Amino acid sequence: MADLFGITGKIARVDLTTETVTVIEPAEEIYRKYLGGSAMGAYFLFKEGIFDPKLDPLGPDNLLQFMIGPVTGAAPNARITLVTKSPYNIFCASTCGGHFGSELKYAGWDGIQVVGKASKPVYLAVMDDTIEIRDASHVWGKGVEEAELILKSEVLAELESREGMIRDADLNPEWAALRPPKRLGMHAKRLAHVMAIGPGGENQVWYSCVVTEGARAAGRWGAGAVMGSKNLKAVVVRGTKGHKLADKKTFLALVSGIQKSERGDYFWRSYGTAGIGANSAYVEDAFPIRNWQWCSWADPHVKAITGPFMDQTSFVRKVSCYGCNLHCLYPVEVTSSDPLMDGTMSDMPDWEAMGMVGGNLGYMEMDGVDPDKPFTGSVKDQAEHLAKLQYTTFIHDDNSLDFIEGGANIALLMELVQRGFIDSGDLDGIDLQWGDVHAVDELVKKICARDGIGDKLAQGTYETARYFAELKGKPEIMNYSMTAHHYGQPAHDVRSPADKNAMEYVTVNRACAHTGGGTAGFKTGDWAAAIAGQNVSAAQNSLVHCQFPAGHWAGSRIDLIKAATGWSDFSDEDLQLVGAREYALSRLFEIHIRQLKDPKAEWDRQVPPRWFNDPLPTGSQKGAVAYEGKPDVLFNEALPAYWKERGWTEDKGVPTLDTLKKLGIDDVAGTVASEHL
Amino acid sequence: MAEIKRRDEAPKPEKEPKKTETSASGVSRREFLVGSGAGVAGLVIGGVIGNQVIGKPAAPAVEAPAAEAPAEGEVSLYKAGYNLVFDSVQCTGCMICAEACSEKYATFLHPEETANVVSLEFARIRPMRFQYVDVINVCSYCNLYEWAEGSSEFPCEAVCPEDAIITVPEGEGEEGYYGMGYKWVDREKCLGIDKCWRCAEICEDQFASGMSFDPIDRKAQVCSRCGGDPECVKACPEPGALTWVPAARNGRYFANHPSDYAELLYRKIYNHVREL
Ligand code: SF4
Ligand code: SF4
Ligand code: SF4
Secondary structure, eight states, X not given: OOOOOXXXXXXXXXXXXXXXXXXXXXXHHHHHHHOSHHHHHHXXXXXXXXXXTTSOTTSTTOOEEEEOOTTTTTSSSBOEEEEEEOTTSSEEEEEEOSSHHHHHHHTTOSXXXXXXXXXXXXXXXXXXXXXXXXXXXXXXXXXXXXXXXXXXXXXXXXXXXXXXXXXXXXXXXXXXXXXXXXXXXXXXXXXXXXXXOOHHHHTTOTTBOEEETTTEEEOSTTHHHHHHXXXXXXXXXXXXXXXXXXXXXXXXXXXXXXXXXXXXXXXXXXXXXGGGHHIIIIIIOOOOBTTTTBSSOSOTTOOTTSHHHHHHHTBOOOBOOTTOSSOOBOEEXXXXXXXXXXXXXXXXXXXXXXHHTTGGXXXXXXXXXXXXXXXXXXXXXXXXXXXXXXXHHHHHHHTTBOHHHHHHHHHHHHHHHHTTSOOGGGGTXXXXXXXXXXXXXXXXXXXXXXXXTHHHHTTHHHHHHHHHHHHHTOGGGGGGOOEETTEEOOSOOSXXXXXXXXXXXXXXSSTTOSOOOOHHHHHHTOHHHHHHHHHHHHHXXXXXXXXXXXXXXXXTHHHHHHHHHOOTTOOHHHHHHHHHHHHHHHHHHHHHHTTOSSHIIIIITOSOTHHHHSOOOSSTTTTOOGGGGOHHHIIIIIHXXXXXXXXXXXXXXXXXXXHHHXXXXXXXXXXXXXXXX | OOOOOOXXXXXXXXXXXXXXXXXXXXXXXXXXXXXXXXXXXXXXXXXOSTTSOTTOBOOSSOSSOOOOOOXXXXXXXXXXXXXXXXXXXXXXXXXXXXXXXXXHHHHHHOTTXXXXXXXXXXXXXXXXXXXXXXXXXXXXXXXXXXXHHSOOSOHHHHHOTTOOEEEEOTTOSSTTOOSSOEEEEXXXXXXXXXXXXXXXHHIIIIIOOOXXXXXXXXXXXXXXXXXXXXXXXXXXXXXXXXXXXXXXXOGGGTOOOHHHHHHHHHHHHHOOOOOO
């Protein structure tokens, strides 16, 4: 094989049932088509037959992939994408920052794929070429924070793990006499990186995530549950091989250009995503408050959701992913008069957390005061509100739960209590009122342990709504499920025209993702532009790099791919094709695994009824509903036009055989497509 | 204890390289620590490069810019009596310092083998992430107090059976390394990780984790402070994380075992007691 650059050409495939590790070596052509990450993961879901509708996402046959791309490694803003069949029976391609992705490349891999199920809890220790399946019983049951720190110390490079050789004779007598009795040998280096699940993942809560570095998560669509179903606690990787690059000099020059540009970006360098809060709540009117009953506060004094307030109250550090100069994560130590929360280590909260487990749970108002009333508390009250938010972030992270879906789930229950559909009797005695962090804490514990009602709630917001709708014989309960395609809506609303457009959530290939791109195109009805935006976003998840610095990457991205791989003719068009392939494959995947006969009715229209039923009650966009209140225009005109632009059928949104041929993926997906055309 | 005086100006150019005594092995140390004061920069590329030729003439166009002798009154980049001060609270764990350091030394010591590789394994500075804290891990230059261990050497230097860890006197040594006396591993003498790891062990046992081994020759590597102009300091994007300052000398009080240091940082930053 010719020398490979950028990529290593090797993906490890670990079968936990048979305890074997094999190496897959995809042809370079496959990498050119899919790059890596999410697109390549989608390809393997087809190649390995994971599209089989009978294949249980939480059964041993599901394939869990940790995928990186050609620039992951020495490039900044490294991420990793976890691709699998989600427990929600949808496509899962969830990305995560930190150092794990780079380290995996340094170990010589483009990805790790896991199938089967271990007979007892295990973790994978990846040390360059060596991959061991090791016992994890000592960390099973532990939160991700504790587990990660333990596992990190267990995977050392060969050079780092020698026993001691110094004898007293090697020292002078005074020193030998002074030397402490414990002889440590050489085990001090802690250079491995860990992705792990906590109790939520172990107990296969559908919305459990996979966490690294305490607070960075491949958050959405339940990769953690798949990991848990395989009895896989963690993957630990240490790599010493470096990243091979076709044109190192150019590559490094581009990297330092990106980093320099990031250094001037004081939006991110000040508060990370926390900088968005006030804008969304007061200018855009698009912030989740009490399960989206409100999207702004009457009183701009509600400022605990703003970067400056958080910083003044609690930010103690700034934390970067590999090579990043934006450092969007700000760890905190929670300070509160409530012993439940006081002293908890947590982070920020970031944008999604402050929305989904903050405003959405009614944490930000004084007791008994509605969001449309003036704020009656003091700055101390606001600090306590922030503490609740940070604490709730922590319990989700440490238990490896997606706090977006988790926040949607709990907010739904709170609204059902508010409206009298359910009461504490339905929640094992927990009196779940807006703003009550103790009740939330108890409930999350039950969900993680799948204890009592927690076992039902562990299947996420949509199933929670369905359960109570059936139990109570009240189908209108479904109206309060803030889920699109059965997954919780993140903290951007579509009713306010200032934020996202409904088409964005309807068309994005990963259920209700807020990072799908194309916003401007969707707002103006320029489908080609919208699609181009979505394709770039998918390509970013395939490369794999963070989307926050996308602007700093934009001018260098193609050159960086070329310098890494040596594919001198790789173009913007090729990048677009990567995204188009991922979109076609993931669309077919969902249609097939759910066996949708009429995808539009059965799937695409499955969006939160509130979008159209409940106009924004207050704020700058008071009265607004989604898509100007015209769902029929959305689903019967816009959506078919978008599908057409993608080369998919206008009635069902199925990629045509012709389109698949043009994309060069008819061999992988043609048969499945013809079943649904 | 060897004294290094603080000095904020460039050393005087030396016409004649200093003479050094012949070492026990019979090889004159001067042969591979070729004098290279600022004024005569670029004449000779030194020979402490692995197994390569000693003292070969410099190629006409060298990548590393030779330092100019500073004009009267101008302050030189290369400063003696300075130290690397690191503040792990300010560090964000971005690894840019490690990548810069590694790149510098990989290109310097193994230009061919690493022509197409970026690796962190040549880095003399390796920040380590312990979740919510990042520990900047780099040699602290912990010269010992004579009254305690009966030695004024670096601990790693003291335990090296081959005298491979050396301090290059001020004004001598590699091209590009002028200002201060810097620490260096004589790669001719170092036995390599397969035979010996005493320097790394004593460091990890009692001090920090400043030594590492390159993956090509498998020889010891340690921070040389880039001879007075540290690459990591220039590369670090975070104000205050890495600084190059006229600072206190005895580095052993800066040295910490990485996980001990992480525990201290958890206490300091988060009021938390964590066992690591
Ligand atoms: S912006 Fe944040 S998530 Fe993105 S690479 Fe930087 S630190 Fe990581
Ligand atoms: S920190 Fe380690 S390598 Fe540096 S002088 Fe001390 S013992 Fe030697
Ligand atoms: S470059 Fe600076 S901020 Fe980044 S890891 Fe090194 S010391 Fe820390």
